[in-house]
Amino acid sequence: MFCVPSTEIGAIMNVTKGGLVLFSANSNSSCMELSKRIAERLGVEMGKVQVYQEPNRETRVQIQESVRGKDVFIIQTVSKDVNTTIMELLIMVYACKTSCAKSIIGVIPYFPYSKQCKMRKRGSIVSKLLASMMCKAGLTHLITMDLHQKEIQGFFNIPVDNLRASPFLLQYIQEEIPDYRNAVIVAKSPASAKRAQSFAERLRLGIAVIHGEAQDAESDMVDGRHSPPTAKNVAAIHPSLEIPMLIPKEKPPITVVGDVGGRIAIIVDDIIDDVDSFLAAAETLKERGAYKIFVMATHGLLSSDAPRLIEESAIDEVVVTNTIPHEIQKLQCPKIKTVDISMILSEAIRRIHNGESMSYLFRNIGLDD
Numbered sequence: 360m361f362c363v364p365s366t367e368i369g370a371i372m373n374v375t376k377g378g379l380v381l382f383s384a385n386s387n388s389s390c391m392e393l394s395k396r397i398a399e400r401l402g403v404e405m406g407k408v409q410v411y412q413e414p415n416r417e418t419r420v421q422i423q424e425s426v427r428g429k430d431v432f433i434i435q436t437v438s439k440d441v442n443t444t445i446m447e448l449l450i451m452v453y454a455c456k457t458s459c460a461k462s463i464i465g466v467i468p469y470f471p472y473s474k475q476c477k478m479r480k481r482g483s484i485v486s487k488l489l490a491s492m493m494c495k496a497g498l499t500h501l502i503t504m505d506l507h508q509k510e511i512q513g514f515f516n517i518p519v520d521n522l523r524a525s526p527f528l529l530q531y532i533q534e535e536i537p538d539y540r541n542a543v544i545v546a547k548s549p550a551s552a553k554r555a556q557s558f559a560e561r562l563r564l565g566i567a568v569i570h571g572e573a574q575d576a577e578s579d580m581v582d583g584r585h586s587p588p589t590a591k592n593v594a595a596i597h598p599s600l601e602i603p604m605l606i607p608k609e610k611p612p613i614t615v616v617g618d619v620g621g622r623i624a625i626i627v628d629d630i631i632d633d634v635d636s637f638l639a640a641a642e643t644l645k646e647r648g649a650y651k652i653f654v655m656a657t658h659g660l661l662s663s664d665a666p667r668l669i670e671e672s673a674i675d676e677v678v679v680t681n682t683i684p685h686e687i688q689k690l691q692c693p694k695i696k697t698v699d700i701s702m703i704l705s706e707a708i709r710r711i712h713n714g715e716s717m718s719y720l721f722r723n724i725g726l727d728d
Contacts, residue, residue, distance in 0.1 A: 378428070378429045378430055378461070378712075379401075379403060379429065379430050379432065379708075379712045380406045380424070380426050380429050380430070380431045380432070380460075381394070381397070381398050381401065381403055381404075381405055381406055381432050381434065381708075382405070382406040382408050382422075382431065382432070382433045382434070382451065382455075383405060383408075383410075383433075383434050383435075383436075384408075384410055384420075384433050384434070384435045384444075384447045384448045384451045385410065385435065385436055385438065385444070385447065386410040386411050386412060386418070386443075386447060387438045387440075389438075389684050389686065389687075390436040390437075390438050390444075390684050391436075392681070392684060392686075393434065393436050393468070393681055393682075393684070393701055393704075394434040394436070396681075396699065396701035396705075397434060397466075397701050397704055397705045397708065400701060400702060400705035401705050401708060401709060406422075406424060406426075406431075407422075407423035407424045408420065408421065408422050408423060408424075408451070409421040409423065410447055410451065412443070418443065418446045418447050418450055419450075420447065420450045420451045420454050422451075422454055422455065422458060425458075426455050426458050426459070426460040427458060427459045427460070428459065428460075428461050429460055429461055430460075430461055430462050430464065430711075430712050431455045431460045431461075431462065431463050431464065432464045432466055432708050432712075433448065433451055433452060433455070433463065433464070433465050433466065434466040434704075435447065435448045435465065435466070435467050436468065436469075436682070436683065436684060437467075437469050437471050437683055438684070439662075441471045441472075444471065445471060445489065445492075448465065448467070448493070449492060449493065449496045450496075452465065452493065452496040452497045452498050453496045453497055455497065456496065456497030462499045462500065463497050463498055463499050463500075464498075464499065464500040464501070464502060464708070464711060465493065465498050465500070465501045465502065466502045466503075466704060466707075466708065467501065467502070467503050468503065468504045468658075468680075468682035468683075468700070468704065469503075469504070469657075469658045469660075469682045469683050470486070470489075470503045470506055470507075470511065471489065472485040472486045472489050473486055473506055473507035473508070473511060474507055474630070476507060476508050476510070476511050476514075477508075484514075486511050486514060487514040490511070490514035490515045491514070493515075494515060494516055494517055498517060499517055500517055500518050500519075500520075500711065501515060501517060501518070501519045501520070502520045502522065502704065502707050502708070502711070503519065503520070503521055503522070504521070504522045504523070504524055504657060504680075504682055504700065504704075505521070505522075505523060505524055505525075505629050505657040505658065505682075506521050507629060507630060509521060520707060520711075520717055520720075522703055522704070522707060522720060523721075523724060524657040524680050524682070524698070524700050524703075525557065525558065525561075525657075526703075527680065527698045527699075527700055527703075528558075528627075528655050528657075528678065528680075528698060529558065529561055529562065531655075531678055531696075531698050532562065532625065532653075532655070533562075535696075536623065536625075536653070538623065539562070539564075539623065539625075540564075541621075541622055541623055542562075542564055542622060542623035542624070542625050543559075543564060543565045543566065543567050543617060543618070543619050543622045543623070543624055543625070543649075544556075544558045544559040544562070544564055544565070544566050544567070544625050544627060545566075545567045545568070545569065545617075545619070545624050545625060545626045545627070545640070545644065546566070546567070546568045546569065546626075546627070547569050547626050547628065547636055547637060547640040548568075548569060548570075548636070549568055549570055551627070551628050551629075552566075552568050554627055554628065554629065555568070555627050557725075558625070558627050565617060565618070565622075566617055567615055567616060567617025567618070567619050567624070568615070568616045568617060569613065569614075569615055569616075569640050569643060569644075570611065570613070570614050570615075570616060571610050571611045571612055571613040571614050613643055615643060615644070615647050619644055619647045619648060619649045620647060620648030620649070621648055621649075621650065622648075622649055622650070623649065623650070623651040623652075623653065624641075624644045624649035624651070624652045624653070625652075625653045625654075625655060626640055626641070626644075626652070626653065626654045626655070627655050627656070628654075628655075628656045629656060629657050629658060630656060630657070630658045630660060631654060631656040631658070631659055631660065631661065631665075631677065631679060632660035632661065632662050632665070633662065633663070633665070634661070634665045634668050634669060634672075635668075637654055637674065638668060638669075638672045638673075638674070641654075641672055641673040641674045642672075642673055644673075645673045651675050652673055652674050652675050653674075653675060653676050653677075653678065654674055654676070654677045654678070655677075655678045655679075656677075656678075656679050657679070657680050657682060658679065658680070658682050658683055659677070659679030659680070659682075659683055659685050659688070659695070659697075660683060661679075661685050661688045661695070665688065666688045666689075666691035666692035666695065667691065667692070669692050669694055669695065670691070670692040670693075670694060674694065675694065676694050676696060677692075677694055677695045677696065678696045678697075678698060679695065679696075679697060679698070680697065680698045680699070680700045681697050681698070681699055681700060681701070682700065685697070703720060706720065707720060
């Protein structure tokens, strides 16, 4: 297992050199809880800044202390108004750049638009656009966590540290699920099988994969490989061309590869937003004999009616980290539990500021993790 010992980090957490400024770019007070936790662990005060919306909905940022020649860390937690969140970050980064900050490091635990990292039919790769905007605004380094696709790091021309939340989720399984040895790690689709395999190998547990689920929005049918559209009739194709047609995919009946009967099923993924696929997976696992069902994810967006649907479902518990604030959702659904990851973000900030190696935070992490 690659859990970072809390005692080892805690002993050195407050040791930082001078010249560090910590800002929160959120105008929404509910999104500042993570920033306060990080500042407390680092033993520093939050920087003085005003971020607010004008009556015409324009974002205004006023930095109220000197950042000249300093390492500025801007913590931005994504709120429900994701586009406002992005503008707050960009404007604050640019304000620090024009105020002669030595370096500007963005701490963005959940990178917005990360699902839009592939070309769709006549669409765009929005996460690439967002990366370019951040770099152009003046960002010199990015700290994030569990990118939806690790390849997003290549969209940036600055260093990117993609931290992992799995040590904290693994620790939760070991400490909060008493009979976890009788559990099986479940991938709700073949696409998330690598993540499930990583969890299973570290916990020395079995793995199960659900196959044949309804096609989701990230399937091959909606990406650029089906563009341009196929011709409606053979006459539209040049007579000298005989392009073989690809046989269309057809999902088989839903099946579970692996034994879950009489076991605890732990579904793992990186994001839980629209919960329909998780609910369908839970129903399938119940039918196959699983007697308890947990869902574990790094980023709990939990949009729309997700809390109500989870509360009414066969899922026993949903465990997410505090990369995104979800206190309101927890009030609506007691099944939602939170794991604090401020410790690893604080240590990453401390190491970057002090010019120390980051390799300690990536111990035992393989290419597939």
